[in-house]
Amino acid sequence: MEKFTINDWLDIHKEVEKAREDDTPYYVHNSGAIVGDANKTEKKKEFSYDVEFRFDKSELPKIPDGAKVAGRFVTFSHHFEDININPRNDLKLVEALINIFPIMKAFEDNLKLCNDKAKEIDPDVEIKDGRYVSNTKQDEMSELELERNKNFIHIYNEAGDEGQISIYKFVQTLLNIDDDLANHMKPVSVLNVLYATIINNPEIVNEAETVFGY
Numbered sequence: 001m002e003k004f005t006i007n008d009w010l011d012i013h014k015e016v017e018k019a020r021e022d023d024t025p026y027y028v029h030n031s032g033a034i035v036g037d038a039n040k041t042e043k044k045k046e047f048s049y050d051v052e053f054r055f056d057k058s059e060l061p062k063i064p065d066g067a068k069v070a071g072r073f074v075t076f077s078h079h080f081e082d083i084n085i086n087p088r089n090d091l092k093l094v095e096a097l098i099n100i101f102p103i104m105k106a107f108e109d110n111l112k113l114c115n116d117k118a119k120e121i122d123p124d125v126e127i128k129d130g131r132y133v134s135n136t137k138q139d140e141m142s143e144l145e146l147e148r149n150k151n152f153i154h155i156y157n158e159a160g161d162e163g164q165i166s167i168y169k170f171v172q173t174l175l176n177i178d179d180d181l182a183n184h185m186k187p188v189s190v191l192n193v194l195y196a197t198i199i200n201n202p203e204i205v206n207e208a209e210t211v212f213g214y
Contacts, residue, residue, distance in 0.1 A: 019202035097208035099166035
C-alpha cells in the first residue's frame with residue numbers, strides 16, 4: 001500500500017468542505033432525524049469507476065491482458081460498473097469515514113489558525129493557492145507558511161497509517177473487492193474514487209460527521 005502525500009490530504013479536505021455545503025438529505029445518527037432539502041430525495045444513480053492496480057510479477061499466476069509491465073511490476077486497470085451506496089454498505093462506509101475525519105479536522109484547524117494569524121499580521125493579505133501574499137510583510141508571511149507546513153507534516157506523521165487504511169477501506173467497501181486486491185490499488189485511483197464519491201454522494205460525508213456532532 002503506497003502512502004498518500006500531504007497535498008493529497010489537503011485535497012481531500014477541500015472536497016469535504018464542498019460536501020458540507022450540499023443540502024442532499026442525510027441521516028443524523030445522534031437523533032435519528034433526516035436533515036436536508038426534501039426536494040432532493042430522488043434515487044441516486046449508479047456510477048462507474050476505473051481503478052488501477054499494481055502487483056509484483058511474482059504475485060500473479062499470469063499477467064492480465066492489456067497490463068503494462070515495467071521491470072518486476074505489473075500495472076493494469078479494471079472498470080467497475082453500477083456502483084452505488086445502499087443500505088447494506090452505508091454504515092460500513094460511514095465507519096471508514098469516521099476514522100478519516102479527526103485527521104481532516106486537525107488539518108482544518110491548523111489551516112484556520114494560520115490563516116487567522118496571516119490576517120492579524122496584515123488585514124490585506126491575499127491567500128492564494130496556499131500562499132500568503134502581502135505587499136508590506138511578506139517575510140513574516142513566508143515564516144508563517146513554513147510554520148503551517150511544519151504543522152501539516154506533524155499531523156501527517158501523527159496520523160500514521162490509520163487514516164490511509166480507512167480511505168482504502170472506504171473504496172474497498174464501495175467497490176466490494178477483497179483485501180488482497182484492495183491492497184494493490186494505486187493511491188491515485190483510490191483518491192479519484194474517494195473524490196468522485198464525495199461529489200456524487202455528499203450526503204455520506206454529512207452523515208458521517210453527525211457521529212462527531214460536527
